[in-house]
Amino acid sequence: MVTVLYPADGASIGRYPIASQMTAGTAAGFGEFAPLGNPQLPTAGVDWAATLTHAHVGAPAQAVRRPVVLYSPGGGDPRTLGTYIAEELASRGYVVVAIDHPGDAAAVEFPITTSYRHKLVRTTEFRANPWTQPDVYRTLIAARLADTRFVMDQLELLARGHNPDAAGHPIPRHLPQALDLARVGMYGHSAGGTAAAEAAYDDRRIRAVVNMEGYLDYPPDQRGRPGPLFPVVQHGLDRPMLLLGTDGFRDANIDRSWSAMLAHPGQRTRRRQIDDAMHWVFSDFAAMVPQLQADGLMTAEGRDQMVGAIDPGRSVPAVRSDVLRFFERTLPGE
Template identity: 80%
Template sequence: MVAGSALAGGALLLTGGGIARAAVREQVREQAREQAADAVALRLPAPTGPHPVGATTLYLVDPSRRDPWDPSLPVREVMVTVLYPAAQADGDGCPIAPQMTPGTASVFAQVAPLTNPQLPNAGVDWAATMTHAHAGAPAQAVRRPVVIYSPGGGDPRTLGTYVAEELASQGHVVVSIDHPGDAGAVQFPVTTSYRSECIRTTVFRENPRTRPDVYRTAIAARLADIRFVLNQLELLAAGRNPDAADRPLPQHLPRALDLARVGIYGHSAGGTAAAQAAYDDRRIRAVVNLEGYLDYPPDQPGEPGPLFPVARYGVNRPMLLLGTDGFRNADIDRSWSAMLAHPNRRTSRRQIDDAMHWVFSDFAAMVPQLQADGLMTAEGRDQMVGALGPGCSVAMVREYVLAFFERNLSGT
């Protein structure tokens, strides 16, 4: 992987004597300061709901599973972000949380242009983007619907912030999952005896849809991660702290989770996993699939791939299939049509026009800013998010997702 090689190369520069290492470190810091001073800082759209938003992260370890991507790891580690309605907008020790940590932002800057060549290789300070959530703020001691989010393949969980913050500001608890080995970069709070680095990068070298074996492993891992996170949320709601590093929880957070009202949404591979998770797990009452395939890639090119069980047999809970005109293709149409054909009529399909696949991620707001700053072409913007302006696209995606969950998770 190019990003991993670049990081390893940087580490090798610092292996000389103490004086040399100090000089090199200072030179690297100075170069980073100069680059940051000239780099563009991107902004996320503010949530519109009545509640201030709090944020915390959980480090969760499943000892019952080996890692599916790295056989040297004897457990499965997962990182999640929890956004929730906060009891206060600010306060001592509750600063605004960044979208990405400096470590994950550094890796993202290298990985993102490889998966999306339209993005600039330089000129963006990815670590400077701030959310609108207050880290560690006390939660409102009111039971709220819980919504799980699974991001697109190779994406960090934080690339879904604009929708997650909107849901939290409107009265939902949103739990965004990183799937390590799949996500571009995941930062853990501690090292362990079996993992010497805090940051873990993706194993993907190409689009997983081009490799049926890799794609099957990715979706299976996501499904197991979702089940595990749901189990850990049950511990949290019961008053236990599931964080494997025993980091403190925000005040009243366990009282904010109403696990009788659980929904799930996901983008791309996350949408695939969200739909299948709803089929597998009765705890999930409603699901939004943001442009995720509902079939496996075929073993032989040119043949239709087998449908996921959720598309083959249907599900008796509400599902929204939300797509764009720019990403619509034969595989999406075939697998979604199979889902819609089931007689229970609990599945609906909607489409956003003049839009493209990444409009469901924070790129919907970021990419137009990059174009305005001369760091992307109009063609590159259209290939990623379409011509629809962020004032419309962000509002439309938020409204579709919010209205669906408010309609289907409002009861007890």
């Protein structure tokens, strides 16, 4: 499952419905399973299906060739939890393809059932932090890399006029013409950042990458020993990469693997840091969690553990700006 956000034809956009952030099925699964990975979140009192986006479903695209940017969310997160960055990029002239990873994300809602999937909603297989289970973590990243290759292949078919929609829904007008697959980037958060970095190493169709606080080493097989580095770190990347982190989540694994990435000759990788922040500031939790705390549904300590003390009026523009400016330099528009 993917969401594609793109600059729309403003003359007709008002005739198309505003998109919700999550479908009802995804929201129900998210409300049940997201607190397992983030116990700071409330288990009741939130209507996760109520949030609207700034996008309109099915609106015609502007008939202009645009750079394409893929997005992979954090472990356990649905693709829609990266809406605040995706909308910013789309509003600035990019086609953003947000990818769900079924079995990984808290919940994924499909448009149809199949012979091997009898329900529309698939919930996560995770009941513990995959980083503590090396075999599970390897499978998680391998699945995300396979998902990314599949989506890239489908985008090539779409650009040639094929319709990859599983339910046969019509493609928005001019969308195939808007895809410039010679200018493809990828960004991701946490496990999605790891997958984005390694996907760029594996697939030369990806020309620039942003890793938002994803480890670039595997979990150690033996406690007390460092885990092996990903191939992208071992061999380097001959295309631009931004390592975007926080002061609150920074640890020995981040420093070791990111420093090894930065040490490669050629200086194609850069690092930036958001201060007074924590790991989920790179997701829509950056704006949601402070509101939940203000409404008494989370503690101040829980807020700090998820997004840090930084005000969303600072964190959201800062992250948007860092990601946008990187892609403006590496995947310039028309």
